[in-house]
Amino acid sequence: MENFIYCNPTKILFGKGQIFNLGSEIKNYSNKILFVYGGESIRKNGVYNEVLKQLNRYNIIFFELSGVVPNPRISLIKKGIEICREKGIGFILAVGGGSTIDTAKTIAAAVKYDGDPWDLFVKRIPIKEALPIGTVLTIAATGSEMNDTAVITNWEKHEKRMISAEALYPKFSILDPECTYTVPNNQTVFGSIDIMIHLLEQYFHHDQETMVQDVLCEGLLKTVIKYLTMALKDPEDYNARANLMWASSLALNGLIGSGVISDWTTHRIGQEISAIYDIPHGESLAIVWPHWAKYVMEEGYGKFKQYATNVWGANDEHKTDKEIAIEGIDMTEKFFSKMGVGYRLNYLKIYEKDIEIIAGKVVEPGPVGNFKKLYKEDVIQILKKCFYKD
Amino acid sequence: MENFIYCNPTKILFGKGQIFNLGSEIKNYSNKILFVYGGESIRKNGVYNEVLKQLNRYNIIFFELSGVVPNPRISLIKKGIEICREKGIGFILAVGGGSTIDTAKTIAAAVKYDGDPWDLFVKRIPIKEALPIGTVLTIAATGSEMNDTAVITNWEKHEKRMISAEALYPKFSILDPECTYTVPNNQTVFGSIDIMIHLLEQYFHHDQETMVQDVLCEGLLKTVIKYLTMALKDPEDYNARANLMWASSLALNGLIGSGVISDWTTHRIGQEISAIYDIPHGESLAIVWPHWAKYVMEEGYGKFKQYATNVWGANDEHKTDKEIAIEGIDMTEKFFSKMGVGYRLNYLKIYEKDIEIIAGKVVEPGPVGNFKKLYKEDVIQILKKCFYKD
CATH class of the missing domain: 3.40.50.1970 (Rossmann fold)
Incomplete structure (x- = not known):
């Protein structure tokens, strides 16, 4: 720690x-x-x-x-x-x-x-x-x-x-x-994705034996996953709204990130996309995160495996670390899709020609990320994946 | 909430x-x-x-x-x-x-x-x-x-x-x-039990859909269970000491108890025992909690089941709610025993004749507890269980 x-x-x-x-x-x-x-x-x-x-x-x-x-x-x-x-x-x-x-x-x-x-x-x-x-x-x-x-x-x-x-x-x-009863469903989704990505930015790090931080993070992720679904079904479900609201504050009030070195690459990329195109913050994050994750996962399959099993309840029997890591990322992406976000950037009328500009801006202050340090070429690779279905 | x-x-x-x-x-x-x-x-x-x-x-x-x-x-x-x-x-x-x-x-x-x-x-x-x-x-x-x-x-x-x-x-x-490297093993145990009971006092309540609080509580309980064992094996294990230390602060800094109605019966009984006999706070709690739990569990088997499965990983297949509830309490008691605490009060040279006095003091300000409201006779029943092996 x-x-x-x-x-x-x-x-x-x-x-x-x-x-x-x-x-x-x-x-x-x-x-x-x-x-x-x-x-x-x-x-x-x-x-x-x-x-x-x-x-x-x-x-x-x-x-x-x-x-x-x-x-x-x-x-x-x-x-x-x-x-x-x-x-x-x-x-x-x-x-x-x-x-x-x-x-x-x-x-x-x-x-x-x-x-x-x-x-x-x-x-x-x-x-x-x-x-x-x-x-x-x-x-x-x-x-x-x-x-x-x-x-x-x-x-x-x-x-x-x-x-x-x-x-x-x-x-x-x-x-x-x-x-928050009157927040439209799409905004409820964008907000919840934002909470989840805040948690994920702070969850993926190389510090070992940070169980306090890990369990809080995993628990809040599961909370958002559960209650987002409930809030969409019934926007006036008090408990669903209450859990989402308190989770949003706890996800980024300094608690989860204390004692670990957070990443923040997804936010940096998402921010630069929405500085050019005025798209919802949560939407850009949902698109970028799975591609960031797959790009960097080989730096630490163990943590991705922990994520897949502890947050998504994936069964890791007879699977390699890489397989279970990918399964966790895929489950995340599927969840985003089910919530109606996480399609590719081209669906949002964002042009591939801007990849170069966006990537340049992302790394302008220097290489980005801590789980894996990324340079302009890395960001370009991730952004390219955000455009086409595999 | x-x-x-x-x-x-x-x-x-x-x-x-x-x-x-x-x-x-x-x-x-x-x-x-x-x-x-x-x-x-x-x-x-x-x-x-x-x-x-x-x-x-x-x-x-x-x-x-x-x-x-x-x-x-x-x-x-x-x-x-x-x-x-x-x-x-x-x-x-x-x-x-x-x-x-x-x-x-x-x-x-x-x-x-x-x-x-x-x-x-x-x-x-x-x-x-x-x-x-x-x-x-x-x-x-x-x-x-x-x-x-x-x-x-x-x-x-x-x-x-x-x-x-x-x-x-x-x-x-x-x-x-x-x-905390030089804290003797028995004190490390008493301290950790104190943390665990703080969490349990705030975990057992009748508020529904309090997942934020529940997951934080369950996560910190698992953290203490894991790292207490490690700290006893190697008192200079930095990460074990770090997780226990941060868990101790988070367990009783207002966070876990916010949004729920906590119980605190075990602490009230433990306090009155140690106001007469100068025994370690953590030790009295370890003895009292399992008996409190069994005495009140029928008020809410669901929460006890959640505790058994989420904290202790108990398998609830083919078991009644009562059976799985008891299993979780027994696992807690066994863990305390393994850590060298949680024997009966008679082993600490505490006399049964004082049960009446202790129970009287516990309920002096009024009935105790929120998971189940307990009167003097209830406290006497719980205390009696603290004396003899079943």
Whole structure:
């Protein structure tokens, strides 16, 4: 097991009706807030009204910033920063999913920085302070509600980058599974795939005897597999939504990755694809992961075998390590297909001619991955597999 | 899944050599500290000297309070409070196991309270503030290094009680598995049993569809079962010590119990036994749990079946739910026996005549347990089983 430092101060308020604590939680930080959200979805499902009731009941002055979209933009962030500075905002409330929360985090950090906010992403300027933020989560996916990271896209430059800083942990996050009842099935799938790939990125490493991390990871993977299926059948199945929601936070709150060297290649490739083509993050991950896995599996059949047997219940009798490894990857891919994702990139109208560009961007900061270190040519090989059926 | 609030702000510094961060961590809080520890063990294994080096290097003024023993006493706490008040202590460092940490926590709270420190335990006076504390953990067991709770014994009154408060979370805990190399085998066993029973107390509940909590719990149980055996074979097996250590913190840091209604009967009975007889906490738990389990299992064979199959790999084919439930409990008891604990109470020179007194104390605050609510007569029945081999 690797040395690690783990500290996650986010307060989780989980369950039905927790939104009734929103006003009093915000009041601990400020009386004047920026309220960030996407658009129609929270108006339709009633969350917007619930938030407004809370803000009014506690006499909290708020300014709205709506229009956050998936793969969120730096342009909207600039608008948020202006409002914060002009109005003397003391707290940012994000109501939505990962894109909304990441937008709020970036504004929170950039308000305290004098230069171009994109500098924080590309020049890696250390973020020492930020406005406090809180969230009301409306989709189980990115885990941003309980971590210190934000991912933003600069569409002018076709770059998708991330920032991380202690100051970016939400002070609190309200996780009411009922707020996810209205998430459409395809978004439920994309979100769940995102959770699964977060877990897989942290599961495939070469550290030995990391059973604590392994069992947590395997258990959460099985949880997502089980409850995704149930949530699709009945979107208002409280327990299915609850397990997915809590799994999303635990999958990327620092716990699973503590003590191991994670990989993150699939995310790097997926990010660069969606920085060029505006496709759902979860969808790109579902396509890339099985091909990444088959490309790197010979670096450690043992772990892939463990994955196949412990997560998918594959029977390893009379099979070589390679055979059982492939079986686990195939079962994953089949599951993705059954959920309606994981087809090839060409089905998403992505062109092979861009492979070279995407691969170049993936390795721009240097070779990618830790399970196996990959160079541009490796990424090209993986991407090629993402286009044709074998 | 039940509603819950989860927030754990303790910073964990995990791994080899993390003690080198001790001085700088303390400096974030104070320059003048109380250094609480047991006695010989940390002098023998070199941890005492490492701590002193750090305190000197960072010019931290310290006052020592040694002599903490298992089932720690309120008397020593009074001495600690005096030192804190007299010297204007700003931080308490606990170096040891749960008893030492709980002593430090109690001093930290009691310094801010004008009355008798035992009031905090019996009169349930809310603890709103406390001196900041930090820990260097030297045995994997209680989880106190990452939670908000302290358990203390008042030997004059033969009472063992607990306090909990947000202010009692350690600011940081240093978990270096190498610091546990010199823990004697019997203590390693007692500590591991404590971890297992913490998990079992939170595992047996009637909440349905709590897979996130269940898989984490089952996974950590399997981890402890595996690595306890390894640590006994080779006390300097780093990975075995590391897995036990991290499991101890995760087993009782609020995570596993969030979203379920835990039981805690075994702990209540064990505590009252060790409030009369000064026997190891882990040992009393190992004796009581299987008898508690058999006494209550008919309340929910399903969960006991899940336990037998998922944790112990029991084969449930052609067996009734009752049979497989009993098999799981028996496997647990056999494991405890193999580890050298879990014999009957009479072997520990505990007298049957005290059953009545112990049972009376257990239910003094009201009926005990949530998996099945137990009254005095129930506790007497369970305790009787703890005396004779079936």
